[in-house]
Amino acid sequence: MAPSPSPGPAAPRAAPLPLPLRLLLLLLASEYALAALLPAREATQFLRPRQRRAFQVFEEAKQGHLERECVEELCSREEAREVFENDPETDYFYPRYLGCIDKYGSPYAKNPGFATCVQNLPDQCTPNPCDKKGTQACQDLMGNFFCLCKAGWGGRLCDRDVNECSQENGGCLQICHNKPGSFHCACHSGFQLSSDGRTCQDIDECADSEACGEARCKNLPGSYSCLCDKGFAYSSQEKACRDVDECLQGRCEQVCVNSPGSYTCHCDGRGGLKLSQDMDTCEDILPCVPFSMAKSVKSLYLGRMFSGTPVIRLRFKRLQPTRLVAEFDFRTFDPEGILLFAGGHQDSTWIVLALRAGRLELQLRYNGVGRVTSSGPVINHGMWQTISVEELARNLVIKVNRDAVMKIAVAGDLFQPERGLYHLNLTVGGIPFHEKDLVQPINPRLDGCMRSWNWLNGEDTTIQETVKANPKMQCFSVTERGSFYPGSGFAFYSLDYMRTPLDIGTESTWEIEVVAHIRPAADTGVLFALWVPDLRAVPLSVALVDYHSTKKLKKQLVVLAVEHVALALMEIKVCDGQEHMVTISLREGEATLEVDGTRGQSEVSATQLQERLAVLEKHLRSPVLTFAGGLPDVPLTSAPVTAFYRGCMTLEVNRRLLDLDEAAYKHSDITAHSCPPVEPTAA
Incomplete structure (x- = not known):
């Protein structure tokens, strides 16, 4: 609160006071001495009422004298000075006394309004000059007055609000709201006001199990966050995690396929491209093993x-x-x-x-x-x-x-x-x-x-x-035994994988067993695949790939897939210049992939495997073509890999060695029975 204003200016030295009045002043002085021992505001509030009581006898005497001199009679300024015995009050009173005469007539007219007007002039708190809203009491002084302000108000007339928030934020920890004559503390969103009315406590929104719905709730100072797995975003309206379609963000250089919680980029493998290290852009498929191509x-x-x-x-x-x-x-x-x-x-x-x-x-x-x-x-x-x-x-x-x-x-x-x-x-x-x-x-x-x-x-x-x-x-x-695929073409055969049992009425069964002996010159390419011309579908493929699509990790792998879904993966040291043996076996209820005798890791659940094998069997009941070394012009998303294979390879399908001279078609750059060796420095 602002300090109370000082009383008006002191009066000039007056004539000697009568003895009774001096005794009263002595008593008043002792009261002031006691008040000096109290804090400033309590002393002020304690002293002023008692000051009023100390002057009560004097005021009553003064009022009677005023009645005789200036109400019943017409008084001059000197006579008014004798009533008040000081100049400040006289200076305040007499001009206003003349105003009462102008308004109500002389005392001799005996107008009741004149008597009331004169009797109220000495009390400078009548009418009350202090602001009603901010004043606790008005104290009449000699020719002056004092407004005792309520808490939160200041100024001579107690008409000025004190902004408690301007000093040390009003003692509030977070937010201080000033209001006329008072203030109150408040807290930011996510906090609640403590019992002391000043400090704030964090609200744990996660205590409410419905705060985030299906998402995970994480409490934060003054807030909370609803968390989803990578690739999902929280929907505040549905209170659930919804898949983020990364493809709408243009992340992939060529073709993008969105999937729940993720996405996959595809590059034009037939055009000699593969995914680069960032898994979004494309780069050329380059030989990693030099062959003697002279x-x-x-x-x-x-x-x-x-x-x-x-x-x-x-x-x-x-x-x-x-x-x-x-x-x-x-x-x-x-x-x-x-x-x-x-x-x-x-x-x-x-x-x-x-x-x-x-x-x-x-x-x-x-x-x-x-x-x-x-x-x-x-x-x-x-x-x-x-x-x-x-x-x-x-x-x-x-x-x-x-x-x-x-x-x-x-x-x-x-x-x-x-x-x-x-x-x-x-x-x-x-x-x-x-x-x-x-x-x-x-x-x-x-x-x-x-x-x-x-x-x-x-x-x-x-x-x-x-x-x-x-x-x-x-x-x-120089050549060695084998078939050489230059990375620019394929061969295909018309083979049947359905087997009709001798027993009449028994359902046909199917089986696919492939053994590929490979010595790759590049790290990406299709080894073996089936294609349905009518649907342009790739029901089965085995390929080299240099990344793990779901983990988005660069790693040299052999992938076995039905359509675009990888069933199994197995690591391979593809660029070591050595020959490797890749074996796949698929039949009803079973699918395996081996590289150099080591079984690959399944990428699907048992239920998903059965679903994929059912898709494969359905395709096998239609006319299919068997491709070696690549695929025809199919959509990039038809299979994990669409690039042509580069390197030496011989294929055995269902225990029959495939002779490229017997293919229904073979690219002219593929050599059916000869393959250049690895350069001696790279072997």
């Missing part, structure tokens, strides 16, 4: 044309009868295919030199009569050897490394007369007609390599220039 410009690759059509076509014309002479070096791991054809058209005389079960086979047709003969050693061991074909007067002689392995009697010549010339067609790596028209059908596709060829004593120099200008016609300088 090619020989002096070699001719026979397996370039998957259609089985020849890679080289030559036509010789002679004026005189001429006999065939051909010699070349040859290397292959392929057990079957066509090396060359020589002769006329399909219905005339011709020979086909081929390979069946790793041995040379000769098919020939003379004068409409076909024959097949096979002899000699197994030559599909990957080593270079020299092969020659020589047409003699009545024989054909086939030699391997200068040793004759076949000598066949023939009745006619391979060069046939036509329009005055002798003609001979020679094709390499295929035949000029369909293989079904051979004496004995054979798969014409041959993954083999030829060098140092010599056709009819070197009359074929243009072939060397053609091969030199086209790397796709050249062979790898």
